[in-house]
Amino acid sequence: MPSMVVVQGSGQPTRRVDPRKVHSIICNRKKGEEDQFLVRWKSEIKFASNPPLSWHSLNEIYGCLELLQDYVETWSRVLNVAASRLHPPTKRSTPDSEGESERRASPYINGRSSTPGSRASPVTSVHTTSSFSSTAYSENSTTYIDVYNGVLESKDGLISCRNVSRADIPEILIKNVPTPDMANVARRLGRGGIQNANILIRAAYTRKLEQVPGKKIHLVNVVDSSSPSLRFQYINDYVLRDGVHRVDPAAQVGCTKCSPHMGRDIGCEYTKKCDCLEYAAVDESRITSPEEKEKYQDAIATGKPTMGFPKKFPYFAEGTKVQHARCLVPFYLHSRRPIYECNDRCRCGPNCRNKNVQFGRTVELEIFRTQGGRGWGLRCKTKLYEGQFIDTYRGEIITDAEATRREDSANTKAKASYLYSLDKFAESEGLEPEDCYVVDGEFMGGPSKFINHSCEPNCRQYTVSYNKHDCRVYDIAFFACRDIAKGEELTFDYLDKEDEEEMENPGEDAIPCLCGAKKCRKWLWT
CATH class of the missing domain: 2.170.270.10 (SET domain)
Structure with a gap:
């Protein structure tokens, strides 16, 4: 894959299509040395059978990369569907049509498509609101049609296209696009355009990641x-x-008995003082005396607060093993206990051991x-x-x-x-x-x-x-x-x-698991 895309230019200021008015991108071709893509424009008529269409360079559709990605990802399928129109299923001739040759209907309406081998005269198909124009030609091996079903307009450097029906404007039904000829050209000459489009898409995504x-x-x-x-x-x-x-931010409270410097300069040091651990799980293994066990059981039974009982901070503090600093302690790592971190309202300071995520x-x-x-x-x-x-x-x-x-x-x-x-x-x-x-x-x-x-x-x-x-x-x-x-x-x-939990029997629309693990459950969603 080439490392960069070179867009051929004419030296004129770059104009780009108005992405707000683009419906989709539906085909691609090679015009000379330039990769071009067929833009379907939004039509003022809902469900229009012949919305405006126009060909544009990668540079011109740069603001429509999401739509370009949609087309690139379905490129092969779109062209296969179009190619299938070239050889429709053979139908048995009726008695009164015997001997007549069966012709493929032209995708163009009003008879405006040039026959193979002929050259159409150039016709202007652009309505100019600024100094911008384009020319449409017939679609064959040596000449091109650039606009269908409308005229291009340029305003404030943005190109758009609106529906216009006129004798000198080629018309085509959207259900026939891309035509078999378009698909053939895209398949033979358009792979480079798809490759260049992928490079632009990759660069755009990389820029997103940088932000x-x-x-x-x-x-x-x-x-x-x-x-x-x-x-x-x-x-x-x-x-x-x-x-x-x-919950209303005013309801958020922090620890009030802690400070940034309680011995090791790591904020909260004592779980029995940290108010943020009020609802944290109690470390029952450290409740040893009969009196404390009785108090704890009473608190659980009556819903009383568990502050004062032994608890644990969720993370290893600085100063322990280097690789364990800010890592979960086993009490939380090997359980599903919720973690309560300190917050901006706490008095323990910005570098508290209980702040991580x-x-x-x-x-x-x-x-x-x-x-x-x-x-x-x-x-x-x-x-x-x-x-x-x-x-x-x-x-x-x-x-x-x-x-x-x-x-x-x-x-x-x-x-x-x-x-x-x-x-x-x-x-x-x-x-x-x-x-x-x-x-x-x-x-x-x-x-x-x-x-x-x-x-x-x-x-x-x-x-x-x-x-x-x-x-x-x-x-x-x-x-x-x-x-x-x-x-x-x-x-x-x-x-x-958990390992011991059983999977439900898979239904007809179950999705198989592809993880490849030795203990794979075989199904992801049953």
């Missing part, structure tokens, strides 16, 4: 020439949709194309230690009803791969399933979107809260559940099942 906060995110693909969807939007925090509300990702990641049909994957550029934080799962927070609607409209169980229910506290807080929010990371989120499933994962997701009084909105954080070598693919269990 993501934190350590650098790389993009690697040695399998094919594709790139992840340009429509995916990287965000730094949740986006709350209709019907979703956080809220600082964001600190490891360098690589999005890469996997083998075996598993799409894109994620791996780390450095070794990860057991319990080390990787990144959070971000996206839109939607209601349960909206999540159900999106699943139904997707018409595939694969949609569940992007939905994550925020139901960690449903049982303890008496929340009904329909009252819990759901995170949808399909269209916006972070690089963790690309973490694939495995029945034997090396990562695990944990609940992390910065506001102990908000049981419906909290972070989902990925941590390494074992040491992970540099370059090893990151995976987690989409179903979050």
Whole structure:
């Protein structure tokens, strides 16, 4: 693949199509040395059978890279469908048509297509609102038609096209586009254009990654020439949709008995003093005296606060083993206990040992194309230690009803791969399933979107809260559940099942698991 795209120019100021008025990109060709793509414009007439169409260079459609990516990804299929029109199924002749040759209907209407081998006279098909014009020619091996069903306009440097029906303007029905001739040209001469389009798309996606906060995110693909969807939007925090509300920030409280300097200059030092651990799990193994056991059992039975009982901070503090600093302690790593971090209202200072996930990702990641049909994957550029934080799962927070609607409209169980229910506290807080929010990371989120499933994962997701009084909105954080070598693919269990849990019998629309693990459950969604 070439390392750069050279766009031929005429020395005139660059004009680009107005992306707001483009419907789609539906074909490509080579005109001289220039790669061109056929733009279908939005029509003022809904469901128009002959919307405006025009050919444009890669430079001119640069603002429509998402639509260009749509076309590139379906290029072969689109051309195969078009080519099939050239040889329709043979029909038996009726008695009164015997002896007549069967002709393929012309894709052009009003008889405006030139016959093979003939040359049409140049006709102007542009309405100019500034100094911009283009010429349309007949479509054959030596001449070209540049505009169909309309006229081009240029205003403020943006090109658009509007419907116009006139004797000198070639017309074509959209159902016939691309025509077999267009498909043939695209297949024979358009591969270079597709290759150059992929280079532009890859460069655009790389620029998106450069805008993501934190350590650098790389993009690697040695399998094919594709790139992840340009429509995916990287965000730094949740986006709350209709019907979703956080607890009033005024309800957030911090620890009041701690300080930045309590002995080792690491903020909170004593779990019995840190108010942020009020709802954190009690370390029952450290309750040894009969009196304390009795008090603890009474607190559990009556719902009394558990402050004062032995608890643990979730992370190893600085000054312990270097590889363990900020990593999860076993008490949390090997359980599903929720993690409560200190927050900005705390008196423990900005560098408290109990602050980690809220600082964001600190490891360098690589999005890469996997083998075996598993799409894109994620791996780390450095070794990860057991319990080390990787990144959070971000996206839109939607209601349960909206999540159900999106699943139904997707018409595939694969949609569940992007939905994550925020139901960690449903049982303890008496929340009904329909009252819990759901995170949808399909269209916006972070690089963790690309973490694939495995029945034997090396990562695990944990609940992390910065506001102990908000049981419906909290972070989902990925941590390494074992040491992970540099370059090893990151995976987690989409179903979050324990080893002893059984899978349901697969239905007709079940999705097979492709993780390849020795203990693979064979099915992802049943």
